[in-house]
Amino acid sequence: MKTDIEIAREAKKKPIQEIGARLGIPAEHLLPYGHDKAKVSQDFIASLEGRPDGKLILVTAINPTPAGEGKTTTTVGLGDGLNRIGKKAIVCIREASLGPNFGMKGGAAGGGMAQVVPMEDMNLHFTGDFHAITAAHNLLAAMIDNHIYWGNELGIDVRRIAWRRVMDMNDRALRDIVVGLGGVANGFARQTGFDITVASEVMAILCLATDLKDLQKRLGDIVVAYRRDKSPVYCRDLKADGAMTVLLKDAMQPNLVQTLENNPAFVHGGPFANIAHGCNSVIATKTALKLGEYVVTEAGFGADLGAEKFFDIKCRKAGLKPAAAVIVATVRAMKMNGGVAKADLGTENVEAVKKGCPNLGRHIANTKGFGVPVVVAINHFATDTEAEIQAVKDYVAQQGAEAVLCRHWAEGSAGIEELARKVVQIAEGGAANFAPLYPDEMPLFQKIETIAKRIYHADEVIADKAIRDQLRAWEAAGYGHFPICMAKTQYSFSTDPNLRGAPTGHTVPIREVRLSAGAGFIVVICGEIMTMPGLPKIPSAEVIRLDEAGRIEGLF
Structure with a gap:
């Protein structure tokens, strides 16, 4: 089998105007970036207002393992599969961050015969959205320090500046730094740090805003610092919101591309799900719902993070009502959850599959708890045996759901027809009765406990008095109705990345809480999770290069 990038390079792409025309988008409303992508x-x-919405399908997954699950691949494959059976379907996914591309995780365009193209562009600079977000975020950071340098008219307490800087790269050395060294001309020395761009509140705001007016209002609402009396200083107080909106004007427009099978795909926004809310933009999703019968979107990492935030943050704020959810699992991942080492995954081990299935079972139960019907997609690998596949199917049936074997990685839409038909059956059956996990009016700490106990099956949440006091202060300031955005490891229901399966009886320690007043949620940082990742010992960057023909090699 060829590599993902080799397959993508051989794609027979159609002009992006032709893809747009299929959706009824006139050429004059497409802003092309080359021949194969456009905003x-x-x-x-705005002209779509009043049109009826199509049906929204969420693709989520079990907790990720080194064995690989293929959530984006399944999202793209399902979109192709729905089109294959005669439905007008659109894929909505996130843009890729450079950090994981050059680190360990790789890109975000799918894989095998179920990919979005142009793969190289999408996994690198694409249309420049992330650069615009980085620039807007850091403009605000520069304006904060500049304001203090020129007299600090707003009375900002330099010890209480909440706004850090960002860059779209994994660089652990920048997590905690000191700025302003070098004397009077360089300002006031203070401790700060960098987060990765996908963790930026500006990224979250762009993904939740409905239009440019809403974007600027949300940017203005960002709390950047506090005064000595602990009163907040907003972005609008620094008069930075207008210039930030200008930088984000083009980035706010969704990107239209295509799958290998020339079906439409919106790729827009890219917050991580382990440290941010993990969903593509509201504007892309809502636009797709006006243009298609079915919209297939994904939420990052496992359902304990991405799906929970999709339901409790994105759907709550955007008024979305998903018709069905697909949970992606693999036989290999079940074996890893059952205690099998990665090197031994190619050997049949039905007992290990059965032992690992409770991880999948908990995700099924959790997703059903939101009132959304579930189907499981078994993403097929060549080493899977009939007995192992049947073990997963039998287990899922015991959980009151159905598991469908999918071969889209190798066969494209032809290998996922059965799942597409099942999704249509569920979605058109009208069984969905979506409701968020908790009400807006629930106190903030109780919301955290609700997620920890009902989704993670933890016994308790541990938080210092200072954190509890901070949450109460935000409630008093009018932020108590905000939903919670948990930042924790993606590898486990717990905060211990090595605790696989479906653990119970664990605790969730809160290290820090952050107010995202513009995005409209509270970020709760748990355990050892980092908002600026580091590179692995052998990063993917070591094998990414240009070949003799000037083509990119090594991306995946």
Whole structure:
């Protein structure tokens, strides 16, 4: 089998105007970036108001393992599969961050015969959205320090500046730094740090804003610092919101591309799900719902993170009502959850599969708890045996759901027809009765406990008095109705990345809480999770290069 990048390079792409025409987007409302990608104009999006919505399908997964699950691959494959059976379906996924591309995780375009193209562009600079977000975020950071340098009229307490800087790269050396060294001309020395761009509140705001007016209001609402009396200083107080909106004007427009089978895909926004809310933009999803019968979207990492945030943050704030959810699992991942080492995954081990299935079972139960019907997609690997596949199917049946074997990685849409038909059956059956996990009016700490106990099956949440006091202060300031955005390891239901399966009886320690007043949620940082990742011992960057023909090699 060829590599993902080799397959993508051989794709027979159609001009992006042709893809847009299939959706009824006039050429004058497409802003092309080359021949195979374009942004959709705000004017066209506004003209869709009043059209009925299609059906929204969420693709989520079990907790990720080194064995690989293929959530994005399944999302793209399902979109192709729905089109294959005659449905007008659109894929909505996130843009890729450079950090994981050059680190360990790889890109975000799918894989095998179920990919979005152009793969190289999408996994690198694409249309420049992440650069615009990085620039807007760091403009605000520069304006904070500049304001203090020129007299600090707003009375900012330099010890209580909440706004850090960002870059779209994994660089652990920048997590905690000191700025302003070198004397009077360089300002006031203070401790700060960098987060990765996908953790930026500006990223979250862009992904939750409905239009440019809403974008600027949300940017203005960002709390950047506090005064000595602990009163907040907002982005709008520094008069930075206008310039930030200008930098984000083009980035706010969704990107239209295509799958290998020339079906439409919106790729827009890219917050991580382990440290941010993990969903593509609201504007892309809502636009797709006006243009298609079915919209297939994904939420990052496992359902304990991405799906929970999709339901409790994105759907709550955007008024979305998903019709069905697909949970992606693999036989290999079940074996890893059952205690099998990665090197031994190619050997049949039905007992290990059965032992690992409770991880999948908990995700099924959790997702059903939101009132959304579930189907499981078994992403097929060549080493899977019939007995192992049947073990997963039998287990899922015991959980009151159905598991469908999918071969889209090797066969494209032809290998996922059965799942596509099942999704249509569920979605058109009208069984969905979506509701978030907790009400807006629930106190913030109780919301955290609700997620920890009902989704993670923890016994308790541990938080210092200072954190509890901070949450109460935000409630008093009018932020008590905000949902919670948990930042924790993606590898486990617990905060211990090595605790696989479906653990119970564990505790969730809170290290820090952050107010994202513009995005409209509270970030709760748990355990050892980092908002600026580091590179692995052997990063993917070591094998990414140009070949003799000037083509990119090594991306995956």
